[in-house]
Amino acid sequence: MSVKEIINLEAQFEDREKRLDVFIQESLEDSTKSYVQKLIKDGNIEIYGKAKIKAGTKLKGDEVVIVRIPEDEILEIVPENIPIDIVYEDRDLLIINKEPGIVVHPAPGNYNGTLVNAIMYHIKDLSTINGVIRPGIVHRLDKDTSGLIIVAKNDESHLRLTEMFKDKTVSKTYMAICKGNFSEKAGRVENLIGRNPKDRKKMAVVEKNGKTAISNYEVISEVEGYSLVKVGIETGRTHQIRVHMNYLNHPILGDSVYGRASKLINRQMLHAYRLEFVHPITGEDVLIIGRLPDDFRSVLKNFKFDGVEEYLV
Numbered sequence: 396m397s398v399k400e401i402i403n404l405e406a407q408f409e410d411r412e413k414r415l416d417v418f419i420q421e422s423l424e425d426s427t428k429s430y431v432q433k434l435i436k437d438g439n440i441e442i443y444g445k446a447k448i449k450a451g452t453k454l455k456g457d458e459v460v461i462v463r464i465p466e467d468e469i470l471e472i473v474p475e476n477i478p479i480d481i482v483y484e485d486r487d488l489l490i491i492n493k494e495p496g497i498v499v500h501p502a503p504g505n506y507n508g509t510l511v512n513a514i515m516y517h518i519k520d521l522s523t524i525n526g527v528i529r530p531g532i533v534h535r536l537d538k539d540t541s542g543l544i545i546v547a548k549n550d551e552s553h554l555r556l557t558e559m560f561k562d563k564t565v566s567k568t569y570m571a572i573c574k575g576n577f578s579e580k581a582g583r584v585e586n587l588i589g590r591n592p593k594d595r596k597k598m599a600v601v602e603k604n605g606k607t608a609i610s611n612y613e614v615i616s617e618v619e620g621y622s623l624v625k626v627g628i629e630t631g632r633t634h635q636i637r638v639h640m641n642y643l644n645h646p647i648l649g650d651s652v653y654g655r656a657s658k659l660i661n662r663q664m665l666h667a668y669r670l671e672f673v674h675p676i677t678g679e680d681v682l683i684i685g686r687l688p689d690d691f692r693s694v695l696k697n698f699k700f701d702g703v704e705e706y707l708v
Contacts, residue, residue, distance in 0.1 A: 398439075400464040409593060411456035415440070418454055419462060421596050424633070426502070439463040472501055472530075477513035483683050487552040487676045488545055489518065492685040495541040495662050500529045514546060521546070522553035534560055534631065542569070542667025543685040555675035560631065566671040569626045569636055570615075570687065570706065572664035572694055573645040574654065576622055580614040584639045588632045597652060598634045600642045608632040610639045616700040621648065623700050625668075636665060648694070659694065666691055668706075 404422045406413075419431045419440065431450075438446040441461040477497075483490040493499070493510060500511045514521065514531060521531035524547075531546040533556045545565075547553035559565050589605030591597040609629035616623045622645065626636050637653045640646055646654025650663035671682045687695070687706055695703055 397466045398463045399466045402462040402464065404460040404462060406454045406456050406458045406460060407592065408456045410454050413454050414450065415442075415448065415452040415454060415460070416450035419460065421594070422590075423462070424596065434462065434464075437465075439465060472506060472511060472515060474516035475507065475512040476516050477508070477510075479510070479513045479517060481517070482543070482685060483681070485674075485677075487549060487674070488547050488556070490670065490683050491544050491546060493536055493541055493544050493667075495539050495688060495690065498538045499535040499544065500532050510544070518546070518548065520548045522548065522550045524550055524553045524557075533557060536667055537634065537637075537663075537665075539662035540665045540667065541685075541688045541691065542665075543670045543683060544667070545670065552675050559672060559675060563629055564672060566669070567628050567631070567667065568669035568671075569628070570666045570668040570691070571624045571626055571636060571640060572648045572691070572698075573622045573624050573640050574648055575620065575645045576617050577612075577614050577624075577643070577645060582612055582643075584608075584610045584612070584642065586642070588635060588638055598632070598638050600638060606630070606632055608635050608639065610636060612639075615706075616702050618698050618700055621698055623695065623703060637663060659697075660690060662690070664691055664694060 404419065406418065410418055416428065416431045416435060420426050420428055434440055435448065435450050439462065440446065440448060442448055442458050480492040481489055482492050498509045501509050511530065511532065523530060531548065533545050533547050533553060536542060536544055545556060547556055586600050586608060587602065587605030588598050588608040589601040591599035607630060611627045613625045614622050615625050628635060637647055637650055641653040648664040649657045649660040666687055667685060669684055674681050692707055695707065
């Protein structure tokens with residue numbers, strides 16, 4: 396079986412006595428226990444040059460675990476009649492205002508109920524560049540982040556959109572409700588983001604072994620203890636805004652990973668609100684605003700933020 400990616404995972408002192416399969420699952424985003432155990436069974440995991448190891452092997456805390464990710468299996472992703480909000484569509488691409496709580500694309504061990512399953516039901520023509528599991532998917536949003544996502548309908552638009560994201564010519568603006576009130580009402584955050592060495596399922600601001608991440612924020616409105624913030628991102632690192640807001644000591648309301656779970660809401664209050672770009676095929680200017688979902692609007696109303704009427708339309 397051909398290998399798509401090789402990942403080196405360094406076990407730390409804190410990982411002593413941890414099961415190998417648990418360690419790997421914690422380190423690989425979107426992985427399931429069954430998928431990790433299959434990797435081990437199929438000889439895709441190596442420690443000290445040995446691939447014949449067991450899922451229950453206990454770590455010593457100083458190993459380098461080599462993970463070989465095989466190419467995606469050729470599977471049939473089943474179209475599912477899941478409602479989606481298509482806010483823009485032409486022959487080359489579409490833009491969806493994603494609801495919170497839906498995963499963008501299937502992952503090993505989780506092939507149903509995703510945005511891709513829904514897209515395949517509603518849209519018959521999709522680009523094939525990202526293979527069977529991610530047809531048309533140019534970029535992604537976290538499961539519990541709502542908002543605008545672009546889907547390519549043919550390979551030409553997909554390639555050009557990918558280059559546009561790489562060249563930072565797609566302007567992306569998010570809305571977030573953060574805890575606390577900012578002393579600086581606008582600012583720029585630029586640093587490195589990489590895997591949190593103490594918890595590989597999390598990202599963190601790091602001093603080395605990270606990638607440059609740039610976010611520009613502006614406080615739109617505030618009440619005691621909470622702020623409505625607009626965030627424009629120049630880079631698209633995993634969990635970037637969530638990490639940066641936590642770095643500023645203003646975690647996003649409801650973010651149980653980088654802040655704390657909230658009794659007020661059951662997901663992070665983060666919404667991909669605005670997309671602006673030059674159409675990859677026609678060259679026309681495209682500007683799309685994604686309506687805030689009901690739960691986000693409800694929090695805004697309950698907190699009685701001033702001057703936010705335009706966001707509640």
